[in-house]
Amino acid sequence: MSEVRLDRPALRDPRWARAAIFIGGIGFLLLFVVLPVATVAVEALNKGIGAYFKSLQDPDTQSAIRMTLTVAAIAVPLNLVFGVAAAWAFGKFDFRGKTLLLSLIDLPFSVSPVIAGMVFLLVFGLQGWFGPWLREHHIKIVFALPGLVMATIFVTLPFVARELIPLMQEQGSEEEEAARMLGAGGFRIFWSITLPNIKWALLYGVLLCNARAMGEFGAVSVVSGHIRGLTNTLPLQVDILYNEYNMVAAFAVASLLAGLALITLVAKSFLEWRYADQLALTRR
Amino acid sequence: MTAVTLTRPRARAPFRRWSVLPGFGPALGFTLTYLSLIVLIPLLALFLKAAQMDFASIWAILTNPRVLAAFRLTFLASAIAAAVNVAFGLVIAWMLVRYRFWGRRIVDAVVDLPFALPTAVAGVALSSLMAKNGWVGQLFVPFGIDIAYAPPGIVVALIFVGLPFVVRTVQPVLQDFEPELEEAAATLGADRWVTFIRITLPALAPAMLTGFALAFARAIGEYGSVIFIAGNRPGLTEIVPLLIVIKLEEFDYRGASVIAVASLIISLSLLIVINVLQKRLGKHHERG
Numbered sequence: 001m002s003e004v005r006l007d008r009p010a011l012r013d014p015r016w017a018r019a020a021i022f023i024g025g026i027g028f029l030l031l032f033v034v035l036p037v038a039t040v041a042v043e044a045l046n047k048g049i050g051a052y053f054k055s056l057q058d059p060d061t062q063s064a065i066r067m068t069l070t071v072a073a074i075a076v077p078l079n080l081v082f083g084v085a086a087a088w089a090f091g092k093f094d095f096r097g098k099t100l101l102l103s104l105i106d107l108p109f110s111v112s113p114v115i116a117g118m119v120f121l122l123v124f125g126l127q128g129w130f131g132p133w134l135r136e137h138h139i140k141i142v143f144a145l146p147g148l149v150m151a152t153i154f155v156t157l158p159f160v161a162r163e164l165i166p167l168m169q170e171q172g173s174e175e176e177e178a179a180r181m182l183g184a185g186g187f188r189i190f191w192s193i194t195l196p197n198i199k200w201a202l203l204y205g206v207l208l209c210n211a212r213a214m215g216e217f218g219a220v221s222v223v224s225g226h227i228r229g230l231t232n233t234l235p236l237q238v239d240i241l242y243n244e245y246n247m248v249a250a251f252a253v254a255s256l257l258a259g260l261a262l263i264t265l266v267a268k269s270f271l272e273w274r275y276a277d278q279l280a281l282t283r284r
Numbered sequence: 285m286t287a288v289t290l291t292r293p294r295a296r297a298p299f300r301r302w303s304v305l306p307g308f309g310p311a312l313g314f315t316l317t318y319l320s321l322i323v324l325i326p327l328l329a330l331f332l333k334a335a336q337m338d339f340a341s342i343w344a345i346l347t348n349p350r351v352l353a354a355f356r357l358t359f360l361a362s363a364i365a366a367a368v369n370v371a372f373g374l375v376i377a378w379m380l381v382r383y384r385f386w387g388r389r390i391v392d393a394v395v396d397l398p399f400a401l402p403t404a405v406a407g408v409a410l411s412s413l414m415a416k417n418g419w420v421g422q423l424f425v426p427f428g429i430d431i432a433y434a435p436p437g438i439v440v441a442l443i444f445v446g447l448p449f450v451v452r453t454v455q456p457v458l459q460d461f462e463p464e465l466e467e468a469a470a471t472l473g474a475d476r477w478v479t480f481i482r483i484t485l486p487a488l489a490p491a492m493l494t495g496f497a498l499a500f501a502r503a504i505g506e507y508g509s510v511i512f513i514a515g516n517r518p519g520l521t522e523i524v525p526l527l528i529v530i531k532l533e534e535f536d537y538r539g540a541s542v543i544a545v546a547s548l549i550i551s552l553s554l555l556i557v558i559n560v561l562q563k564r565l566g567k568h569h570e571r572g
Contacts, residue, residue: 008463008467009470010463010466010467010469010470010471010479011382011463011466011467012476013382013476014476017476018383021375021378021379021383022379022383022385024372024375025372025375025376025378025379025391026379026391028372028375028376029376029391029394029395031420032440032443032444032447033394033395033397033398033444033447034394034397035413035419035420036401036406036409036410036413036444037397037401037409039409039412039413039418039419040405040408040409043409043412078318081314082314082315082318082319085310085311085314085315085318086311086315088307088308088311089308089311089312089315090315092303092305092308093300093301093303093305093308093312094300094301094303095299095300095301095308095312096299096300101315101316104319104323104324105319107323107327108323110501110505110551110552110555111327111505111548112504112505112506112507112525112528112544112547112548112551113403113505113507113508113525114505114507114525114526114528114529114544115330115505115525115528115544115547115548118330118528118532118540118541118544119326119327119329119330120326121532121537122326122329122330122333122537122541123325123326123329125537127535127537128329129329150322153322154322154323154326157319157322157323173303173305176305177303177304177305180304180305180306181304185306186305186306186307189305189306190307208399208400211400214402215400215401215402215403215404215405216402217402217403217404217507217508218403218507218508218525221507221508221529222529222532234402235402235403235404235405235508236404238404238405238408239404239512242408242512247412250408251408251409251412254404254405254408254409257401257402257404257405258401258402258405261397261400261401261402261405262400264400265393265396265397265400266393268393268396268400269389269392269393273389
């Protein structure tokens with residue numbers, strides 16, 4: 001993308017317009033985006049640093065941390081494998097119905113998180129398709145870890161795939177075809193040719209996928225059953241503590257998630273700046 | 285006159301173009317299985333659940349005053365928030381593309397914060413900020429305006445979640461917009477404002493419309509950031525996703541499914557309409 005040359009006299013906005021745009025734009029971002037994040041830090045440290053760390057050591061919060069890490073550790077790798085498989089099929093081959101299937105991959109982004117959670121109640125819940133059978137066999141899916149994982153996979157499914165598919169389409173498959181002609185097998189081609197070409201985009205997608213997986217609230221809230229110390233993730237713990245008017249603890253937990261968001265943003269901006277040429281141009 | 289068909293007998297197009305690369309079957313097979321198990325079959329379950337009911341009971345659920353009020357509130361708040369985001373999203377995109385200033389990269393990254401920040405965190409933060417004793421909320425107390433636990437609070441939360449959609453749709457279009465057009469307008473005697481209204485704005489309109497639709501569609505389904513600030517009074521500040529959750533907690537799965545399907549159909553058809561519209565507008569613009 002070529003930078004617009006900005007020293008052209010015809011593009012110069014009047015001074016009052018520049019001032020208004022700056023004040024409006026920066027002010028809006030400060031008020032609606034920066035201030036809320038600052039609030040999290042201020043409220044979390046309201047009663048001092050000691051109270052902050054003490055509230056994080058609460059056993060329920062500790063178990064919520066473990067739960068969030070467990071869910072992300074299952075959901076993110078699965079979506080990574082899915083993203084790579086989808087990108088291989090869609091990026092390297094042409095077949096009928098490709099456009100329709102591509103839009104289906106993006107479908108979870110258009111579904112309300114609440115609906116993303118409730119569909120699993122309808123399949124695996126007591127009133128659901130497999131509910132009675134699961135109950136007979138003492139298998140718990142909703143209101144337990146598998147339900148949390150499935151709801152999380154649903155909402156984070158497109159992240160890796162949508163980074164890789166446009167990139168692999170752009171890159172074409174000449175290099176892979178050459179490797180094939182030289183006698184390399186499928187996995188060899190993937191490891192030595194494709195993976196090095198897509199590694200930064202892959203990392204980018206995983207980063208966003210992980211941030212959403214750890215921060216998802218609506219979908220997980222519906223399938224968790226809110227069993228304290230058992231099926232609570234960090235965002236759900238924020239909800240519980242906040243409703244108990246335990247503000248310091250609620251915002252202390254929220255600050256962990258806000259910290260994760262900030263780290264993700266910094267890493268994402270770094271990748272965009274350093275490896276812009278190796279990320280998909282047609283992204284978003 | 286006899287109708288003559290000039291089409292050659294065509295071989296059926298093959299399912300896929302031939303390639304020397306291996307792994308198409310397993311890759312596509314895995315993709316489709318995974319997508320079906322996680323997304324398609326569960327969504328099908330939702331539609332089947334709603335379809336089990338006869339039309340009269342579906343109608344009764346959807347025309348219930350509490351449900352209607354929730355839909356009205358959700359759409360109105362989403363539309364206002366998306367409109368605010370279009371205006372300020374354009375301002376922010378303009379600032380980021382056309383001006384060079386210290387910290388531009390940081391401002392650019394900040395725009396993505398609503399994407400990255402978990403909705404529950406945004407919810408508790410906004411609600412404490414906008415409450416009567418909050419930093420921003422207290423400024424409105426003298427005017428008798430409640431933001432938190434009232435409809436304006438819902439709009440504020442939806443502005444937060446929707447902003448990046450507009451900026452990230454308008455920004456690349458503005459980036460690629462050729463300044464020659466603006467220069468031509470200037471040489472023909474148009475001042476900056478006329479050039480903006482007559483030349484630049486029409487070129488950005490499809491992107492702004494898309495941004496509006498994306499922000500609006502996201503807002504309709506938004507749950508986490510809204511429920512903390514809304515106050516959640518039935519018929520007054522209760523949004524559609526919350527109503528679905530309440531129905532689920534009452535084990536009224538059918539009622540929940542009907543409302544969910546209705547809201548899903550509305551947001552999906554909105555996105556399809558915008559997609560078509562945008563293609564048409566884009567073509568129109570290319571032709572000049």
